Amino acid sequence: MENFELIEEYVTGRLQGQDKQAFEQQLQSNPSLQSDVLMQKQIIESVKKARISELKAMLNQVPVGGAMQAGLSAGQIAAGIVATGVIVTSALFYFKPWEKAAIEPIKVEQKVIDAPAKTETSEATTTESAVESNPASTIAKPNIAPKKPAIKTVQPIAQPKIDVVDPTEEMSSSKASEKVSVDKSQAVTTSRVAVETNDSNKKYSFHYQFNNGKLILYGAFDRGLYEILEVNGDSHSIFLFYKDSYYLLNDKQTVVTPLAAIKDQQLIRKLKEYRGR
Amino acid sequence: MALRVFKLGSQLNETEVFDRICKGDEKALEVVYKKYYRMMTKLVITNSGTEEEARDVYQDALVVFWQKARSGNLVLTSKMSTYIYSICQNLWRKELDRKKRLSNEEKDSAESIDMDKPEREKIIAQCMEQLGETCRKVLMYYYFDEMSMQEIADKLGFANTDTAKTKKYKCKQKLDELVKAQYTEQDFLD
Numbered sequence: 121m122e123n124f125e126l127i128e129e130y131v132t133g134r135l136q137g138q139d140k141q142a143f144e145q146q147l148q149s150n151p152s153l154q155s156d157v158l159m160q161k162q163i164i165e166s167v168k169k170a171r172i173s174e175l176k177a178m179l180n181q182v183p184v185g186g187a188m189q190a191g192l193s194a195g196q197i198a199a200g201i202v203a204t205g206v207i208v209t210s211a212l213f214y215f216k217p218w219e220k221a222a223i224e225p226i227k228v229e230q231k232v233i234d235a236p237a238k239t240e241t242s243e244a245t246t247t248e249s250a251v252e253s254n255p256a257s258t259i260a261k262p263n264i265a266p267k268k269p270a271i272k273t274v275q276p277i278a279q280p281k282i283d284v285v286d287p288t289e290e291m292s293s294s295k296a297s298e299k300v301s302v303d304k305s306q307a308v309t310t311s312r313v314a315v316e317t318n319d320s321n322k323k324y325s326f327h328y329q330f331n332n333g334k335l336i337l338y339g340a341f342d343r344g345l346y347e348i349l350e351v352n353g354d355s356h357s358i359f360l361f362y363k364d365s366y367y368l369l370n371d372k373q374t375v376v377t378p379l380a381a382i383k384d385q386q387l388i389r390k391l392k393e394y395r396g397r
Numbered sequence: 398m399a400l401r402v403f404k405l406g407s408q409l410n411e412t413e414v415f416d417r418i419c420k421g422d423e424k425a426l427e428v429v430y431k432k433y434y435r436m437m438t439k440l441v442i443t444n445s446g447t448e449e450e451a452r453d454v455y456q457d458a459l460v461v462f463w464q465k466a467r468s469g470n471l472v473l474t475s476k477m478s479t480y481i482y483s484i485c486q487n488l489w490r491k492e493l494d495r496k497k498r499l500s501n502e503e504k505d506s507a508e509s510i511d512m513d514k515p516e517r518e519k520i521i522a523q524c525m526e527q528l529g530e531t532c533r534k535v536l537m538y539y540y541f542d543e544m545s546m547q548e549i550a551d552k553l554g555f556a557n558t559d560t561a562k563t564k565k566y567k568c569k570q571k572l573d574e575l576v577k578a579q580y581t582e583q584d585f586l587d
Contacts, residue, residue, distance in 0.1 A: 128569075132540070163576055164540050166521035170533065171541035175426075175463065176456045182427045184434040 123153065131160045183392050313348050313358060313371075317341040328360070328369060329376045335369065338376065349395060359391055366391050411477055418466045421542055421552070426463055430455075433478050437485050444489060454492065458484040467542050517580075524575035532568035539565050 129135040130143050147153050314334045318324070324338035337346065337360070347361040348369075360367040365381040366388055382388055417425035434455065441451035461484050465471040473480060525533060534553060538544040546558040546565070555561045 159573075159576065159580075162517060163521055163572060166518055166525060167536045167572075168541045169518070170522065170525050171537035172457075172460050174537065175423075175460050178423060179427065179430050179456050179459065182431050184431050 123156065127153075127156055127160050131157060131164055183389070183396060313350065315346075315348060324376055326379050327376045328367075328373070328379055330369075330371050330373055333371075335371075339379075347395065349391065351394070361391070361395060415466065415473060415477055418463060419469065419471075421467060421544060421548060426459060429477065429481070430459055433481060436478065437482060440482065440485050441489050444493075446489065446492075450489075450492070454485055454488050457488055461488075464541065467544075520579050521576055524572055524579065527575055528568060528572060531564070532571065535561070535564050535568050536572065 126135070126143060130140065135143055147157060315337065316334060317337045317339070319338070319340050321338055325340075327338040329336050329338075335348070335358075341362070345362075349359040349361060351357045351359070356371075358369040358371055359382075360369055360379065362379075367379045368382055370377075382391075414425045414428060418429070437455040437458065438448065438451035441454050442448060446454070458481055462481050525536075528536070531553060535549060538549050538552065544552070546561040549555070549565070550558050550561040553561070555564065
């Protein structure tokens with residue numbers, strides 16, 4: 121195709137003015153050129169479409185769970201978590217005698233509302249996994265209070281729907297190579313770890329320790345919302361979620377230890393996933 | 398850098414995010430996507446759309462937004478969310494119209510002008526798949542994102558713009574050959 125560049129400039133709209141006119145004249149009387157142009161149009165169109173699909177696939181990986189959004193109150197987050205039937209308690213720790221809580225595993229069907237999933241791996245993740253939910257933790261109201269639209273110009277929208285985000289695609293990207301085994305089949309339980317916060321010790325501003333199975337958080341935790349996530353897989357792992365960061369807690373750690381945020385993006389994504397349920 | 402935006406959360410600086418999108422920062426687009434997800438999908442859901450359709454429309458709208466921002470010709474005269482919202486509205490209106498037409502004129506043959514086109518698209522898409530990852534990216538960045546050779550070189554870690562240029566040329570040539578092998582030129586003339 122000797123006119124390669126000219127055709128491309130024409131097809132991508134970069135050919136202007138006289139050059140364009142001359143080219144179009146030539147085009148009218150040259151069927152072979154017409155055919156080339158048509159082909160190039162379709163090829164470039166397809167390249168663009170491939171990019172659109174790629175961008176959309178990328179967006180599909182973004183977790184959009186309502187409870188993840190900033191600006192929600194502690195109660196709202198707790199409500200969201202309970203409504204989705206999994207993990208975690210929050211500031212409620214103070215009011216519950218966890219030790220006495222009846223351990224009656226309840227099967228909770230996961231809320232995965234989605235039209236045909238786009239990824240092949242979806243079946244592995246959307247199956248109703250048995251999730252142990254501690255009935256004692258369902259204090260919060262099981263309704264999700266959606267975040268207010270940031271814009272006032274939009275038309276008023278009644279009846280907010282419960283979050284129906286599909287975690288499938290996001291899950292499918294996870295790799296087996298995670299440092300901490302957080303497997304799909306693993307049960308995520310409502311945390312029964314007793315927690316105490318201690319803000320009186322100036323030396324420990326953001327630390328933790330386990331003392332007789334009780335988690336003690338040092339620092340100004342009262343003002344923020346913290347959550348404890350327990351993941352029961354091959355190994356039992358406990359995570360702290362606090363101010364948008366995740367921390368791995370070692371329940372054998374009896375010495376006061378500084379908290380260090382997890383940096384592994386894969387793991388964070390996975391934890392987010394569990395937290396969002 | 399990108400992570401910082403995530404952490405900013407509600408204090409997300411709109412101008413900064415918009416600038417990044419203009420520069421082709423996909424992470425910034427993700428931030429926007431997440432931030433307005435509820436608001437934008439609600440528009441469709443409360444207007445007789447499904448969740449799936451809502452997400453699709455919102456994603457399409459963001460892709461349009463992305464491309465416009467990338468073109469460098471977009472000057473925001475309103476809030477970013479207002480702008481994206483209006484794209485969503487337009488797209489959803491179009492989709493509703495299309496559905497309506499489809500049900501009204503289901504048997505109208507005028508709709509099916511070119512049945513071969515989707516088939517061709519599929520074949521070209523398959524040819525795209527045969528290209529290597531880098532090739533695909535070069536072409537997509539060049540034709541869709543309209544990145545400069547410098548931007549492509551930066552993004553894909555090429556030594557310089559010449560490398561990017563050569564890559565682009567060769568990749569395009571390869572794609573053309575693959576497509577041509579599937580078709581005689583006559584096939585493209587209807």
